[in-house]
Amino acid sequence: MGSYAVLLNLLSFALLFICQFQRVYLVSLRKTTLDLSRSTSEVAESLSCDACSEMVDVIRKLAELKTSESVIENVAVVICKKFVAADSSTIDDRICEMAIPEFMDEVLYVFDHTALTTREICGTILNDKCGTIYDPFNQQWNITIPGGKPPIKPYQPPKVNNTNKILHISDIHWDPQYTPGLQARCDEPLCCRPPLPKGESNNSAGYWGEPLCDLPMQTLINLMEHLNDTQDHVVTMIITDR
Numbered sequence: 186m187g188s189y190a191v192l193l194n195l196l197s198f199a200l201l202f203i204c205q206f207q208r209v210y211l212v213s214l215r216k217t218t219l220d221l222s223r224s225t226s227e228v229a230e231s232l233s234c235d236a237c238s239e240m241v242d243v244i245r246k247l248a249e250l251k252t253s254e255s256v257i258e259n260v261a262v263v264i265c266k267k268f269v270a271a272d273s274s275t276i277d278d279r280i281c282e283m284a285i286p287e288f289m290d291e292v293l294y295v296f297d298h299t300a301l302t303t304r305e306i307c308g309t310i311l312n313d314k315c316g317t318i319y320d321p322f323n324q325q326w327n328i329t330i331p332g333g334k335p336p337i338k339p340y341q342p343p344k345v346n347n348t349n350k351i352l353h354i355s356d357i358h359w360d361p362q363y364t365p366g367l368q369a370r371c372d373e374p375l376c377c378r379p380p381l382p383k384g385e386s387n388n389s390a391g392y393w394g395e396p397l398c399d400l401p402m403q404t405l406i407n408l409m410e411h412l413n414d415t416q417d418h419v420v421t422m423i424i425t426d427r
Contacts, residue, residue, distance in 0.1 A: 234315040238303050245303075248296040254289060261285045261292075280374055352412065352419040356426045360399035369395040377401075 265281035299306075308315040363377050368384035369391075370376060377390035377398035384390065393404050412419075 234307055238307050238315075242303055245296055248293060254293065257293070258285055258289050261289070276374065349420045350418055352416060352422045354422065354424045357405060357424070358399040358426075359402065359405050361402065363390070363394075363398060363401035365390050365392045365401070369397060375399070 262281050262285045265285055266278050301309075304315065360375070360378060362379060364379060366383050367377055367379070367390050368381045368388055370384075370388050371381055373381065375398070377395050390398060392401075393407075394401055412422075
């Protein structure tokens with residue numbers, strides 16, 4: 186998912202978060218008419234452009250005031266449980282409790298550094314309620330270069346006698362809790378790991394891994410040992426993602 190899509194997801198979540206925060210910490214602000222017992226879609230549907238703009242401005246102010254991260258985190262967990270876990274078949278309270286602390290720094294960073302204006306944020310979330318959707322990160326910009334565009338000089342790479350080989354490993358997706366024998370197909374967000382029970386013979390996590398699960402440690406170790414034994418001509422290894 187692109188950075189802009191991630192940004193919008195985080196901002197959408199923040200709008201729900203600020204509704205709860207206003208109730209507890211900002212009672213002096215104009216009351217909203219949101220009923221926090223409704224689903225996420227109902228909340229978004231009930232928001233007006235003015236209400237959305239107010240909430241975005243408030244959460245930006247909270248970021249400027251350096252509100253305690255622990256307070257924001259605790260309220261965010263409550264919001265996640267109420268709006269996300271309650272309406273999801275794959276996300277439960279445990280996921281909220283684990284995921285929120287993991288991504289809280291990114292959420293706060295977005296509100297500290299976003300280039301979107303309040304109107305652009307609400308226009309994207311509420312569609313025609315707040316004007317035309319505008320993506321400032323996906324526009325054709327016209328930039329005037331003083332003196333005109335310089336000529337392109339062809340680049341000829343230098344001739345070398347020797348070349349080096351680089352091994353690039355990406356998206357390993359190692360799961361430190363992978364446990365052979367546990368259910369490989371399940372109703373949890375992640376399978377093949379505790380607290381799942383043992384699976385039947387046709388639904389049991391294998392020793393070396395499962396297509397629906399992330400990689401066990403023994404497979405990762407075996408991969409590295411194999412590369413060490415067979416790829417002695419590689420001078421550099423790059424590992425990206427996890």
